[in-house]
Amino acid sequence: MPTSWSLQDAKNRFSELARRAEAEGPQFVTRHGREAVVVMSAEEYRRLVAPKEDLASFLSSSPLAGLELDLERDDSPARELEL
Numbered sequence: 001m002p003t004s005w006s007l008q009d010a011k012n013r014f015s016e017l018a019r020r021a022e023a024e025g026p027q028f029v030t031r032h033g034r035e036a037v038v039v040m041s042a043e044e045y046r047r048l049v050a051p052k053e054d055l056a057s058f059l060s061s062s063p064l065a066g067l068e069l070d071l072e073r074d075d076s077p078a079r080e081l082e083l
Contacts, residue, residue, distance in 0.1 A: 004028045009035065 010029045021027045025041040
């Protein structure tokens with residue numbers, strides 16, 4: 001569970017806040033009792049903002065890429081329903 005810091009405590013103990021963000025994960029800073037900002041490690045931030053792989057790239061790098069599937073469509077009529 002992330003730790004919560006008041007803004008005043010965060011300012012006064014910023015070195016500890018930064019160390020704990022790196023070691024323990026995101027640290028919430030509150031202003032007037034409400035969450036205002038989150039301090040996190042640079043590594044975690046980069047992971048969050050890194051470009052995501054698009055679906056086409058993901059599928060083309062799959063071990064199943066190029067595999068042919070034998071798919072046939074069922075041409076039977078849909079069942080009838082009483083409305």
